[in-house]
Amino acid sequence: MKIKNIPHIQEHLVHWYMKNQRQLPWRETHDPYHVWVSEVMLQQTQVKTVLPYYEKFLRHFPDITSLAQADLQAVLKLWEGLGYYARARNFHRAANVVVKEYNSKIPDDPGEFQKLPGVGDYIASAVQSIAFGHPCAAADGNVKRVLARLFQIDAPVNKSASHKLFKSTADKLLASDMPGTFNQAIMELGAMICKPKHPMCDICPLPSFCLAHQARKTDEYPRRTPGKPVPEYHIAAGVVYKEGQVLITRRKPEGLLGGLWEFPGGKVRKNEDAKQACIREIKEETNLVVEVESHLTCVRHAYTHFKIVMDVFRCAYVSGRVKLNGPEDFRWIATEETEQYPFPKANLKFIPLLKN
Numbered sequence: 542m543k544i545k546n547i548p549h550i551q552e553h554l555v556h557w558y559m560k561n562q563r564q565l566p567w568r569e570t571h572d573p574y575h576v577w578v579s580e581v582m583l584q585q586t587q588v589k590t591v592l593p594y595y596e597k598f599l600r601h602f603p604d605i606t607s608l609a610q611a612d613l614q615a616v617l618k619l620w621e622g623l624g625y626y627a628r629a630r631n632f633h634r635a636a637n638v639v640v641k642e643y644n645s646k647i648p649d650d651p652g653e654f655q656k657l658p659g660v661g662d663y664i665a666s667a668v669q670s671i672a673f674g675h676p677c678a679a680a681d682g683n684v685k686r687v688l689a690r691l692f693q694i695d696a697p698v699n700k701s702a703s704h705k706l707f708k709s710t711a712d713k714l715l716a717s718d719m720p721g722t723f724n725q726a727i728m729e730l731g732a733m734i735c736k737p738k739h740p741m742c743d744i745c746p747l748p749s750f751c752l753a754h755q756a757r758k759t760d761e762y763p764r765r766t767p768g769k770p771v772p773e774y775h776i777a778a779g780v781v782y783k784e785g786q787v788l789i790t791r792r793k794p795e796g797l798l799g800g801l802w803e804f805p806g807g808k809v810r811k812n813e814d815a816k817q818a819c820i821r822e823i824k825e826e827t828n829l830v831v832e833v834e835s836h837l838t839c840v841r842h843a844y845t846h847f848k849i850v851m852d853v854f855r856c857a858y859v860s861g862r863v864k865l866n867g868p869e870d871f872r873w874i875a876t877e878e879t880e881q882y883p884f885p886k887a888n889l890k891f892i893p894l895l896k897n
Contacts, residue, residue, distance in 0.1 A: 547713065553750075554723070554726045554746055557730070557746035559722075565592075566595060571672050572672070573668060577647065578595060578598055580663075582595055590623070605636050605639050609641075611633070613633055617801060621889070625845075627799065630794065632658075635659055638658065650669075654668065662708070663679055666678060666679040666680070666724070667724060670721040674720060674721060677715075677720060678711035678714070678715040680707050680711040681728060682698070683727075683728045683730075683735075685698045687727055688710050688711060689763030690740070690752075690754065690762045691751050691752065694710065697766045699768070742754050742759060771846065771848055773848040774849050774850070775815065775849075776808060777807070777816070777822060777852050778803075778888075779833070779856040780856060781831050782858065785875070786873040786874055787804070787874060788805065788871060789804060790805050790827065790869075792869065793868070798885045800883070802882040804853070804888060806823070807825075807826070815854075819854045825867075827864070829860070830861050831857060831859055833856050834854075834857050837855050837894060879892050879896075
């Protein structure tokens with residue numbers, strides 16, 4: 542793709558950014574660790590959600606060494622509620638690699654940096670350009686949306702096969718003399734002006750260069766292929782009481798919600814009611830026989846690719862000793878102690894009921 546007016550686009554965009562950028566804490570530093578923390582947290586997460594987590598995370602883990610030395614459970618607890626927990630697990634692993642193999646110095650080389658756990662093309666480009674000034678173009682969702690409209694790119698943004706095209710377009714447009722500033726500028730434009738719906742073209746710095754705007758087709762870009770319907774699963778979970786304590790189990794470290802603690806349960810089968818499923822799942826997971834005393838609440842929660850409706854029951858221990866099949870660990874704890882463990886958001890929605 543041949544791009545026209547590159548110097549003018551760069552000039553207009555950077556000038557707009559320098560006057561209109563949001564004042565965000567990670568923009569006040571070029572410390573590669575701080576920039577890395579922010580970029581990991583900002584993946585698929587809104588700025589307003591990230592802000593308190595970013596500040597709290599750096600208070601507890603002010604540098605790469607303190608993060609590497611931390612227990613993973615402590616890291617997950619600080620991450621609790623932010624979602625996409627694989628980010629935290631990979632970041633913790635990457636910190637250990639940096640400490641052990643790079644003498645606690647974050648690699649000042651895009652190729653080396655991208656070898657670290659959880660560091661993909663976008664994270665590598667963002668951190669290396671902002672912290673070290675390397676000419677690496679970042680192409681996240683905001684950037685792809687801007688590029689799709691600016692150059693009327695018909696490739697669907699939600700297809701992985703299209704990434705190469707958007708990345709190469711971003712590379713051509715990048716202001717290599719100020720790559721970090723330019724990357725942040727085009728991301729800011731996508732976040733604040735060139736929004737998915739109702740882009741604010743009247744205050745955009747690039748309307749005279751935007752092909753979609755000139756063709757009055759901004760609502761047609763970016764192109765997307767229709768997604769599959771999001772499935773919804775019925776889940777049953779039980780809060781098992783025994784001598785004033787409740788049972789929690791820890792998920793295996795890999796996969797969805799890996800390493801987090803939860804109340805045992807699972808999917809309700811066809812032609813099975815939630816109460817029966819709760820008793821069966823607890824038996825299968827923990828080897829305990831329980832009886833349901835009451836229905837505590839119903840929780841709805843959405844993940845990236847599916848939704849759940851979770852019926853939560855208060856259960857009484859009847860017999861058996863815990864023998865795990867699936868979970869990695871278990872604890873009998875007082876309800877007040879739940880604050881010490883990292884839980885998935887779906888569990889956090891009903892935990893306050895236990896304290897009442």
